[in-house]
Amino acid sequence: MGIFEPYRAIGYITNSVPFSVQRLGTETFVTVSVGKAFQVYNCAKLNLVLVGPQLPKKIRALASYREYTFAAYGSDIAVFKRAHQVANWSSHNAKVNLLLLFGDHILSVDINGNMFMWAFKGIEDSRSPVGQVILDGQFSPSCIMHPDTYLNKVILGSLEGSLELWNISSKKKLFEFKGWNSSVCCCVSSPALDVVAIGCADGKVYVHNIRYDQELFSFTHSTRGSVTALSFSSDGQPLLASGGSSGVISIWNLEKRRLQSVIKEAHDSSIVSLHFFANEPVLMSSSADNSIKMWIFDTTDGDPRLLRFRSGHSAPPLCIRFYANGRHILSAGQDRAFRLFSVIQDQQSRELSQRHVSKRAKKLKLKEEEIKLKPVIAFDCAEIRERDWCNVVTCHVDTPQAYVWRLQNFVLGEHILKPCPENPTPVKACAISACGNFAFLGTEGGWIERFNLQSGASRGSYLDKMEGGSSAHVGEVVGLACDSTNTHVISAGVHGDIKVWNFKERDLKSRWEIGSSVVKIVYHRVNGLLAVVTDDLVIRLFDVVALRMVRKFEGHTDRITDLSFSDDGKWLLSSSMDGSLRIWDVILARQIDALQVDASITAFSISPNMDILATTHVDQNGVYLWVNQLMFSGSSNVDTLASGKDVVNVKLPSVSSTEGIELEDRDANPSNVPESKDLSGFHISSQQIPDLITLSLLPRSQWQSLINLDIIKVRNKPIEPPKKPEKAPFFLPSLPSLSGEILFKPSETANTEMEEKRVDNEQQKKSDTTSSQFLQLLESSSETQNFSAFTDYIKGLSPSTLDLELRMLQIIDDDDHQEPGKRPELISIELLLDYLIHEITCRNNFEFIQALIRLFLKIHGETVRCQLTLQEKARKLLDIQTSVWQGLDKLFQSSRCMVTFLSNSQF
Numbered sequence: 001m002g003i004f005e006p007y008r009a010i011g012y013i014t015n016s017v018p019f020s021v022q023r024l025g026t027e028t029f030v031t032v033s034v035g036k037a038f039q040v041y042n043c044a045k046l047n048l049v050l051v052g053p054q055l056p057k058k059i060r061a062l063a064s065y066r067e068y069t070f071a072a073y074g075s076d077i078a079v080f081k082r083a084h085q086v087a088n089w090s091s092h093n094a095k096v097n098l099l100l101l102f103g104d105h106i107l108s109v110d111i112n113g114n115m116f117m118w119a120f121k122g123i124e125d126s127r128s129p130v131g132q133v134i135l136d137g138q139f140s141p142s143c144i145m146h147p148d149t150y151l152n153k154v155i156l157g158s159l160e161g162s163l164e165l166w167n168i169s170s171k172k173k174l175f176e177f178k179g180w181n182s183s184v185c186c187c188v189s190s191p192a193l194d195v196v197a198i199g200c201a202d203g204k205v206y207v208h209n210i211r212y213d214q215e216l217f218s219f220t221h222s223t224r225g226s227v228t229a230l231s232f233s234s235d236g237q238p239l240l241a242s243g244g245s246s247g248v249i250s251i252w253n254l255e256k257r258r259l260q261s262v263i264k265e266a267h268d269s270s271i272v273s274l275h276f277f278a279n280e281p282v283l284m285s286s287s288a289d290n291s292i293k294m295w296i297f298d299t300t301d302g303d304p305r306l307l308r309f310r311s312g313h314s315a316p317p318l319c320i321r322f323y324a325n326g327r328h329i330l331s332a333g334q335d336r337a338f339r340l341f342s343v344i345q346d347q348q349s350r351e352l353s354q355r356h357v358s359k360r361a362k363k364l365k366l367k368e369e370e371i372k373l374k375p376v377i378a379f380d381c382a383e384i385r386e387r388d389w390c391n392v393v394t395c396h397v398d399t400p401q402a403y404v405w406r407l408q409n410f411v412l413g414e415h416i417l418k419p420c421p422e423n424p425t426p427v428k429a430c431a432i433s434a435c436g437n438f439a440f441l442g443t444e445g446g447w448i449e450r451f452n453l454q455s456g457a458s459r460g461s462y463l464d465k466m467e468g469g470s471s472a473h474v475g476e477v478v479g480l481a482c483d484s485t486n487t488h489v490i491s492a493g494v495h496g497d498i499k500v501w502n503f504k505e506r507d508l509k510s511r512w513e514i515g516s517s518v519v520k521i522v523y524h525r526v527n528g529l530l531a532v533v534t535d536d537l538v539i540r541l542f543d544v545v546a547l548r549m550v551r552k553f554e555g556h557t558d559r560i561t562d563l564s565f566s567d568d569g570k571w572l573l574s575s576s577m578d579g580s581l582r583i584w585d586v587i588l589a590r591q592i593d594a595l596q597v598d599a600s601i602t603a604f605s606i607s608p609n610m611d612i613l614a615t616t617h618v619d620q621n622g623v624y625l626w627v628n629q630l631m632f633s634g635s636s637n638v639d640t641l642a643s644g645k646d647v648v649n650v651k652l653p654s655v656s657s658t659e660g661i662e663l664e665d666r667d668a669n670p671s672n673v674p675e676s677k678d679l680s681g682f683h684i685s686s687q688q689i690p691d692l693i694t695l696s697l698l699p700r701s702q703w704q705s706l707i708n709l710d711i712i713k714v715r716n717k718p719i720e721p722p723k724k725p726e727k728a729p730f731f732l733p734s735l736p737s738l739s740g741e742i743l744f745k746p747s748e749t750a751n752t753e754m755e756e757k758r759v760d761n762e763q764q765k766k767s768d769t770t771s772s773q774f775l776q777l778l779e780s781s782s783e784t785q786n787f788s789a790f791t792d793y794i795k796g797l798s799p800s801t802l803d804l805e806l807r808m809l810q811i812i813d814d815d816d817h818q819e820p821g822k823r824p825e826l827i828s829i830e831l832l833l834d835y836l837i838h839e840i841t842c843r844n845n846f847e848f849i850q851a852l853i854r855l856f857l858k859i860h861g862e863t864v865r866c867q868l869t870l871q872e873k874a875r876k877l878l879d880i881q882t883s884v885w886q887g888l889d890k891l892f893q894s895s896r897c898m899v900t901f902l903s904n905s906q907f
Helices: 357-364 658-667 700-707 709-716 748-784 788-795 799-808 824-842 846-866 868-904
Strands: 004-010 020-024 027-034 037-042 047-051 059-065 068-073 076-081 084-089 096-102 105-110 114-119 131-134 141-145 153-158 163-167 172-177 184-189 195-200 204-209 214-220 227-232 239-244 249-253 258-263 271-276 282-287 291-296 305-311 317-323 328-333 338-342 376-381 392-396 402-406 411-417 427-432 438-443 448-452 458-462 477-482 488-493 497-502 508-513 518-524 529-534 538-543 548-554 560-565 571-576 580-585 590-596 601-606 612-617 623-628
Touching (some): 020 059, 037 059, 068 096, 096 141, 141 184, 184 227, 427 477, 438 477, 477 518, 518 560, 571 601, 700 709, 700 846, 748 788, 748 824, 799 846, 824 868, 846 868
Parallel strands (some): 317 601
Antiparallel strands (some): 027 037, 037 047, 059 068, 076 084, 096 105, 163 172, 204 214, 328 338, 376 392, 402 411, 438 448, 488 497, 560 571, 580 590
């Protein structure tokens, strides 16, 4: 266990496993794979609705039916009902590559040619297959499909190029299609009977009649690569969509037998799946570039346009930074995309616009990748001027200028910052001042220049006169920083020279040599410390004012990739290519924690609240989140969680965060509550922050009504009694009878009286039932010292019902000669006092319990005063209530003093 524990991964949309589409009622859902877990999206808006749990191995195939999801991983198949696993099928001896929904059964095919049939009705009872088919040894299955109207029959495609038609019921091969001398990559059934489409590795699509084994016609992709996905339109248009390994989607007109349109660069990687929605002109595609897109055919020329999409990084991110007080993460990747991820709501994640990339690419007849800016190598941001002008500056690979972005509009800014236009060299470092008005750029040639972010104009350069006055550093500028008062600018050269400049005058104030090549610098504006990483794998801390080294940290065994201070400046975090993340205590000058992961960390960022750590890793396209246990465990001692000098191996966070779900279930288990009868040792939830209280989350009116119930009853009391009708009917209506007697209909008044009696009886029965349940729950909770069920019950009662329950325990006859200890009312009142003591000690449901105490004392206060046993309980309740309120009063007083101080201060 360490300070940071795995939480979850964000930025994963889909991967190279074909998706599965299912329809529930009027809504359509798509299930996609994201490594070892699956996700379900609602196709109406492509919003995430479900995340499956983590599996031991990566998912290789998916199938879905209503609420069930079938995921093949390794040689096993996991069956889920929504997000809960209900079965695990493990009859295969090789990796399962294909899954097919076949009526009430699932067909699974492994790489060795074994096909099993599973029944998913009554999954809990049956864990074995209902049938097995063994394919020929020379047949390597690559795809499987069920032709429409062909009962109990499937077609299997092979890497050898042939197709086979099998009867699953009789387990016999009915026919073998010769093929087209190329591997079959995909096959799909068409709306026309007996017609299927086959996609081959040579880039050709064949439309074939399987009834007569006759080829109807064929198409050829204009781009190189195999045909990886096919789909027929079912809305009346004779269209066939085919996707290739080059990321291009081709739309073929089946009536005219020609190419209708091409979606160039539909995806940045191979097309994995295509699907036309039933009776809709909408096509959905997925790709290995971590994206899902929906295309609609509603234009006059018949060409599709992009309707909606969800995407993440298609290449590993290089730089990340928390933004908006930890709610968002800015991420720049090798895929030339600059993205904003939401930590709270995944639907808010988006890519920042680079201004009409698609239109410019189409106009210039270039690829979108060629139009986009080169990958970002460094960036800085400032939130203070977000609404006024651009507040992000980025440096790009081998680019002699820097670009600005406006995060309020999620778009590239209008200004381009070009330092030293006479001798342009690539920009390597950037920084933004604390006020958000200025940006500093450092180039490969040692030039440092200041720009105004509002106008994009240059505001002067920083030159070292001791080195000829032609540049700030002899070599490349590897880092820049600015203090919080715009007094100093700090720069670092690749040759190990650190320089401090006057912000306004732009002259050199001081400098010092480190003696080793500098890789990266990080400056903390509050404590004035500068952390410097050198190529000798040593981290040095310098006091910029005193111009001396104050700390030195060693421990990494490979190149240090990133460095960051915590927001309070007490911790320094560093990551390395050796796979470790180390946390250094700046005050104590020692390592307090270290964790080791399988994939080395390339960049990280810690949130301003220090509650979440975000990391990126080698060959991983997502952003991984880690939770600070000190913020949620209630422990203020770092040593209880940290590993010290030891390095702990930790697995990367999963997409589903199943560990967190299990932890919540474990905390909610009643068996965790101590059985001690000592009320001073009550269990307090580990999620509760010490010295604070937890509210009940009930509506304010509900617990306030308990206090003012008498006032409400008086206010709602009728002003005058109901009046009888002025005139009675002049006749009495009668009913016919067989005996000849005259039967009169009951009058309206009689009906009303009978109805009132019936309602009173029902209310009395309901009251008796509620009262018995109230007492039973109170007694059982007192025996186990677990009052959670009783609390939930009384929180669900209305104020008037709860008042009635308490009044049912009231002693009416004080002259009863029964012993006080044996009276059931006194026992129940004593149990209620125990319950109130327990809740006040645990500080749970605080405002509701305070209202309940007031109502309890109002009804039973006199009884408590007259009974010695109850007086002891009441005295204990008073002591605990006093101590808890004294602690709260100290917190309130501290806040009041701070507000008073700030309100009287002159800024």
